[in-house]
Amino acid sequence: MQDVTRTSPEPQPGILDISPYVAGKSHADGANEVTKLSSNENPLGPSPAAKNAVREAAETLELYPSSDHAGLRAAIARVHGLDAARIICGAGSDEVIAFLCNAYAGPGTEVIHTEHGFAMYRISALAAGATPVEVPEKARTLDAEAILAAVTPSTRLVFLANPNNPTGTMVASEVLEALAAALPETCLLVIDSAYSEYVEGYDGGAALVDAHPNVVMTRTFSKIYGLGALRIGWGYASAEIIDVLNRIRGPFNVSAPALVAAEAAVEDQGYVIRCRQANAQWRGWMVQEFRALGLSVDEPFANFVVPRFASREQAEACEAHLRSHGILVRLVAGYNLPEALRITVGDEIACRKVVSLIGEFLKQTS
Ligand SMILES: Cc1ncc(COP(=O)(O)O)c(C=O)c1O
Structure with missing residues (x-):
């Protein structure tokens, strides 16, 4: 790759201090079917x-x-x-x-x-x-x-x-x-x-x-x-x-x-109400399941749940485990939350799958 700092004109002060935005993952190597729970998108789609x-x-x-x-x-x-x-x-x-x-x-x-x-x-x-x-x-x-x-x-x-x-x-x-x-x-x-x-x-x-x-x-x-x-x-x-x-x-x-x-x-707005109700139902269920697995979870108000693991290493290993099964969630170390994963509330199938895989991961690694 070209060394932009030596061969290009200088950008304005501050620009090179920017770490480019990292979007939620959308591909998992080797997985045919991917469930994307990494960008807080609405699983029901638009109206x-x-x-x-x-x-x-x-x-x-x-x-x-x-x-x-x-x-x-x-x-x-x-x-x-x-x-x-x-x-x-x-x-x-x-x-x-x-x-x-x-x-x-x-x-x-x-x-x-x-x-x-x-x-x-x-x-x-x-x-x-x-x-x-x-x-x-x-x-x-x-x-x-x-x-x-x-x-x-x-x-x-x-x-x-x-x-x-x-x-x-x-x-x-x-x-x-x-x-x-x-x-x-x-x-x-x-x-x-x-x-x-x-x-x-x-x-x-x-x-x-x-x-x-x-x-x-x-x-x-x-x-x-x-x-x-x-x-x-x-x-x-x-x-x-x-x-x-x-x-x-x-x-x-x-x-x-x-x-x-x-x-x-x-x-x-009728559609918005239905989306809000579905989100609240599955969000509540995920929180309850994660807590039952022994993970700490703050009360969530949006369309994602953020379980905290024992360490950064455990959170990263869990993210990799989910990815190997085609489920993409978000590592949030870049947001000063290295031991957490941010998981979008998906549809019922996605929520059940992510909870079951995390349960399996915790059992295997405990
Ligand atoms: C807190 C917050 N603000 C703003 C945005 C940007 O949203 P958009 O540019 O898609 O409207 C996001 C997207 O993830 C967000 O989480």
Whole structure:
């Protein structure tokens, strides 16, 4: 491989500090059939209405998509009771996270994320030339006091996910309310609600956005809506922040199939409820089974379960055992959780298979 540091132009400061994002595995050597429980995808797939919308969109692929995303923003606003003018759509919520860093952070500024926070916060902060600051959590759960203690006059953004990935833990809205109230006005609090639909009755932080001009909520269609392949997410913030973000957004950043699929998906809340109920049923069952096997598991709030093993070596050996049987789960050492595995809640067959294989692994190795 070419030595890029000697033969290519120098990239901007911070870029070479980025460790490229490692996605959940999708192949297992030697296995004909693979069950992918490594990327928190919806085992039931998207709403049939969303699939039909993509089929229809295939008839007009020569046309550029809408630039203002008015149809999707109106649908989201209707379903969630929000102001459509204060919504921005992105190619996944990843893109909204990048917009926030590019617009509000930069050289000489700091971006806070938590100890077990989603990797794209650090990557997007470094890409913008800012300094990421990692703040400890308390027993794998957000620690608002530690966040406030890390804030300096240079802090521009605080990223947190609620529920969090990859811990699956969650804090009450009051904790976020107190954090938002205590942060300086110059610092944006970004509540990443990629998994909020898995929590019945939770607004994902929308009310906090309405109450505080420096709070932003991000959401995705990649998780409960089952549209990860299309890359579509959104953000909700004050009119001023949305205006800033739109200035750096590409005119056609979201594809037409993604826009119509997301619109159909958000209108089909009955399907979302069925997905949430199935997830809760099998998630609860997995937690109970893992605990019965003697593994420690925090109460999960999203669509994955995170059993902790006796050691990093045991977690890695278990991951390899599952992989040898065609089941892919996520090692999370890169998220400061070396002794844990993150396992997406699959369908009934997948859940039963993963539990039985882990039981078999523990028996063989004890
Ligand atoms: C906490 C969190 N935020 C954001 C994302 C990004 O989602 P997307 O870019 O697919 O909308 C993910 C994806 O795994 C996530 O786990």
